[in-house]
Amino acid sequence: MQNVVIIGAGQGGLQAAMSLRQEGFEGAITLIGAEKGLPYQRPPLSKAYLKTGDADALSLRPASFFEKKQITLVDGTHVEAIDRAARRVMAGDRSFDYDHLILATGTRNLRPPIPGAEQALDLRTLDDALRLRNALDRPMRCAVIGGGFIGLEFAAVARALGHEVTLAEAAPRLMARAVSPETSERFLALHRDMGSDIHLGDPVCAVRADGITLKSGTEIQADLVLMAAGVVPNSELAASAGLAVDNGVVVDTRMLTEDPAISALGDCAVFPDPVTGRAVRLESVQAATDHARLIAKRLVKQVDDPYGAVPWFWSDQADCKLQIAGLAAEGDDTILRPDGAVFRFAGDRLSAVETVNDAKTHMQTRKRLAQGPVARAALEAAEFDMAQV
Amino acid sequence: MVKVTYVAADGTRTTVDAAPGSNVMQTALDNDVDGIVGECGGAMMCATCHCYVDDDWTEKTGERHDGEDDMLDCAADEVKETSRLSCQIKLTEDMDGLIVHLPEEQA
Incomplete structure (x- = not known):
């Protein structure tokens, strides 16, 4: 070769x-x-x-x-x-x-077939980010299409910089593809507390020069529209x-x-x-x-080993660092530990752990999952202490 | 500018000029210093920028940051008292001459 x-x-x-x-x-x-x-x-x-x-x-x-x-x-x-x-x-x-x-x-970036979508900005490349930064040089009303990681990370930064933010998500909850309903709720509260106006289960059906229109008929006035729909x-x-x-x-x-x-x-x-x-x-x-x-x-x-790395993901939104170890499927069971860590299960097997500002549990999970599957019963017996399973 | 010296596991020393405000991980990458990976870009999501601060410098570089301990638990090489994530060491004027030692393995 x-x-x-x-x-x-x-x-x-x-x-x-x-x-x-x-x-x-x-x-x-x-x-x-x-x-x-x-x-x-x-x-x-x-x-x-x-x-x-x-x-x-x-x-x-x-x-x-x-x-x-x-x-x-x-x-x-x-x-x-x-x-x-x-x-x-x-x-x-x-x-x-x-x-x-x-x-x-x-x-x-996905450009959904929404009339006027070409007026929306993207956030994927350095050029995109530079354009957005330049647009945010004075107080703006921002409309964000999509409540996934990118849309929410942008929303958090824009709010912290003092801009108005409205975010519309077509699904009934935030980050639905990536996290449990419990974590979605937690981040919904975070963004609403920051003063962002969040619309769920209400897809955008038009992008206008002065904002966006939702399927429900709600019209949102905005100076800047970000397309973050996946x-x-x-x-x-x-x-x-x-x-x-x-x-x-x-x-x-x-x-x-x-x-x-x-x-x-x-x-x-x-x-x-x-x-x-x-x-x-x-x-x-x-x-x-x-x-x-x-x-x-x-x-x-010429090492022919199959791929076996434990997946991990992170997102920074305001002062919350969301960390996910493992890979859950939609519909996996959820158990909420009293401190807020979310354990997800595919049947009897631990599929993922979602934590916020808890690097210890996150790293314990990554290490442990690398050694092999973790059974739900074992975790329950250990009172959901990842170090004990 | 401040000088930072990286000592590789095999003893090779590389001294580079760095801008105060940058961090020890990014400075290594910008100057092509082998032995630091910095996979997550300083987001404290990995432990691939592990370094050992030289004994004479630990006071200047200060304590580990919140969460750094937990990430270091997953470092590929031995974690010592002087272990730090180099992305979390922000360079200041009084760190001129800083010496860090690099582990054999990062990932």
């Missing part, structure tokens, strides 16, 4: 390049990114960056790193096609040959190359597509959940970087 090409220069793509070198790969590594400039961290864009505007703090590695590690970064470049027979990717008038290709194409995986490239795509690029337990010369990682990859076998696609730094390490080990050291 001489040439590895990585499409997507986000945190996962970069990690793949770094891990390949760490494992001792001496061939050529080409990292192709659609955005201009060096790879950067996205999580702070809706958190610290919105407050401070400090783009330097987003930097993952300096330009000198790429030289030193002989990683060729091709930025500002859209890959248009993969020729699997020739093992080549095409981007404009350039082409790149590969022995192995890693798809790290990530996601893009993302869609960038899997078109894989699909047009004939690879299986189903809510993302389908890979096996080794993060390998049906083509043994193509792997996929991170937000764009659909892989079998190591615990349940269910096909999942995770949107997190942790999954992207752990996928990358696994792929690098397989390519360089």
